[in-house]
Amino acid sequence: MLKHMLAGCLVGLMVAIATWSFLPAHEAQAAPETPKRGLTDKAYCGFTYTKNKDDTLKITHVYPATPAWDAGLMREDTIMGVECFVEGKKTDEPAPPMYLLLGLTNAAPGTEFRIKVLRGDPSLAAEKAICKEFVEKQIDIPAARSLFEHFRKAMKDWNRREMVWINIKSCSFKEFSDFHMREQQVELVRTQILEIQTRMQLEEAEIKQAYQNIRTLIAQEDLARAQAEVARVQQMESGFGIAKTILSIALMFFGL
Known part of the structure; x- marks a missing residue:
């Protein structure tokens, strides 16, 4: 009975996408201009954040089944920068995280972003538990097994490093905004x-x-x-x- 309840709860957690969200000022200002530029959609990664004093972005939530989720990004991770190209050449240093936000506002769905991430405690603990300690565990709850396999795949080459580069291929904002869950x-x-x-x-x-x-x-x-x-x-x-x-x-x- 306990296993069945837990499985159902995990399924709910894995597909839940909460309604509460917000648009930062620069995105809110840009939104009305989007139709004028001929764009009816925008790139979407699937996370919320708070801005730190040093302009880095601390992840507060990652929505399941989004590009950020697929890439292994987790709450309490911090986006330190984004890979940037000038005249076709990659810059020596990553651009500030704000460039990622501007890119998401102006880029089309499917645009890929490469971000530098300082991993938080949940990410490091999850890798230790899922990829090291429980790699041989036979989990007979399908929802839980799917959750484990997802993060094993996402974290397979990270080797518990605190700083990693993550590729996120954005998707359609419209596609996921239709599935927001009620509070x-x-x-x-x-x-x-x-x-x-x-x-x-x-x-x-x-x-x-x-x-x-x-x-x-x-x-x-x-x-x-x-x-x-x-x-x-x-x-x-x-x-x-x-x-x-x-x-x-x-x-x-x-x-x-």
Whole structure:
């Protein structure tokens, strides 16, 4: 039951795209001019951000199934710069992140951007867990397995480096703006996670009680029942351990 609930929750997390978003001032000013230039769409990567004092961009959210998601970008990553060409030649130093925002405003869908990223703790922890510690784990929850395989592919050559270059091929803004999820649905996913956490706490307490029962049975020299209880606990721990790992990673990914 716990696994089925967790699988459903993960599916919701993976496809959820929240409605809350904003246009920075330069984009808002440029938006009315877009039709005048003959453009009816624009490039879209699929992340929100805050601007740091040094003009770098800290990622606050990455929408699932977007180019930024496909590239492995995660919340708390920081965009340090963007690859830039002048008269057909790549500049020695990356351009400031603002050039990426200007590019997204003016470029057509399908334009590819190469960005320099300082990885945050969630990204480094996810790579360690998914690409190193759990690379051999057989996860029997399809949604979770898909999540693991996605980030293994995205992070396969990063080798836990703090600074990486990421290629993001933009898509159509219109294509994804039609799928924005209502805030009530986001809150529903949050509620489901809290319910799963409560159930896991109850199951953890049950496992602790089972160990106490085993010690009692051994003291009573009732070895047959003790062995049966050990087998039951091992089965519970296996499912609980995987569920706990997947849930913790889901929480880390989405900042819930």
